Amino acid sequence: MITHLPLDRDDITTQTGFGPNWYATSHGDCPCYPQSHNIHTGLDFFAPAGSTAYAAVSGTIVAIYSIDAKPNVVIAVTVGEITYYVVHGHVTIDAELKARIEEAQKQDETVQVNAGDTIGTIAEGENHLHLGLRRKTEGQDRAYNPLLFMVPDLTVGMNFVSDTYPYYGNESPTSMRSFLYGAGSYYDEDNRNSMGIIR
Numbered sequence: 001m002i003t004h005l006p007l008d009r010d011d012i013t014t015q016t017g018f019g020p021n022w023y024a025t026s027h028g029d030c031p032c033y034p035q036s037h038n039i040h041t042g043l044d045f046f047a048p049a050g051s052t053a054y055a056a057v058s059g060t061i062v063a064i065y066s067i068d069a070k071p072n073v074v075i076a077v078t079v080g081e082i083t084y085y086v087v088h089g090h091v092t093i094d095a096e097l098k099a100r101i102e103e104a105q106k107q108d109e110t111v112q113v114n115a116g117d118t119i120g121t122i123a124e125g126e127n128h129l130h131l132g133l134r135r136k137t138e139g140q141d142r143a144y145n146p147l148l149f150m151v152p153d154l155t156v157g158m159n160f161v162s163d164t165y166p167y168y169g170n171e172s173p174t175s176m177r178s179f180l181y182g183a184g185s186y187y188d189e190d191n192r193n194s195m196g197i198i199r
Contacts, residue, residue: 001077002150004115006056006088006129007122011047015158017173018042018145020187021165037195038187039179041143042069042087042132051122053091053129054115056146061101061111069130073097073119082135084144089130091120134181141181142196148177175199 005012016023017040024040059077062085069089077084093101097111097119104111113119122129133144147155167173168187180196187195 001079001084002056002086002115002131002133002146002154003058004054004056005045005154006054006131007045007047007051008054009157011051012158013046015046016040016044016165017167018143018147019173019176020168020171021173022168023165025168025187036143036181037179039143039176039195041134041181042089042130043146044128044130046128047122049122049124049126051129052118053088053120053122055113055117055119056088056115056131057086058114059086059112061097061113069132071123072130075113085134085136086146087130087132087134088119089132090123090126091129092123093120094118137180139182140196142178143181144178145174145176147173 020039024036025038053073055073055075057075057077059075062074062076069087071090071092073088073091073093075086075088077086097113101111131146133146133149134141135144167175177198178196179198
């Protein structure tokens with residue numbers, strides 16, 4: 001499903017993975033992590049602010065989607081009967097694309113993008129692009145591990161295992177497939193069954 005890197009490979013300085021890494025499990029961190037049980041909900045690609053951001057997938061731009069990692073550009077992709085939302089977080093939307101979206105909304109139409117299209121730049125004051133993958137389910141969203149949905153050649157030369165924040169316990173960037181997104185228990189303290197973790 002994910003067929004394009006969200007940044008130019010040469011702009012990426014390092015990357016971090018999905019799951020309970022040290023940054024997400026530290027409670028003193030940003031207020032978004034208690035909403036995700038202190039589990040990182042996507043992949044972070046570090047690059048300077050202003051770096052060009054690209055659509056990682058082909059799909060429909062979703063203008064309004066309440067989610068963390070704002071500002072963001074979210075693309076809806078339907079596979080069979082399931083719609084996934086691919087979040088390109090900490091991205092300031094391209095002015096031309098924003099104008100297209102606003103015009104389409106007036107006509108009650110949608111805007112399609114192709115994987116690799118320019119969608120914006122890493123937002124001022126940020127140092128990474130957050131790539132998340134969500135699906136709406138009854139009651140809570142489910143956050144999926146984007147690394148497991150990428151075509152294999154995208155990650156050649158990237159080491160999500162060693163070039164990332166340390167992980168809690170025996171976890172790794174590929175040990176979780178998905179979990180339920182929402183406030184509640186903490187990964188490192190409470191009953192993990194309530195988090196709906198799928199491995």
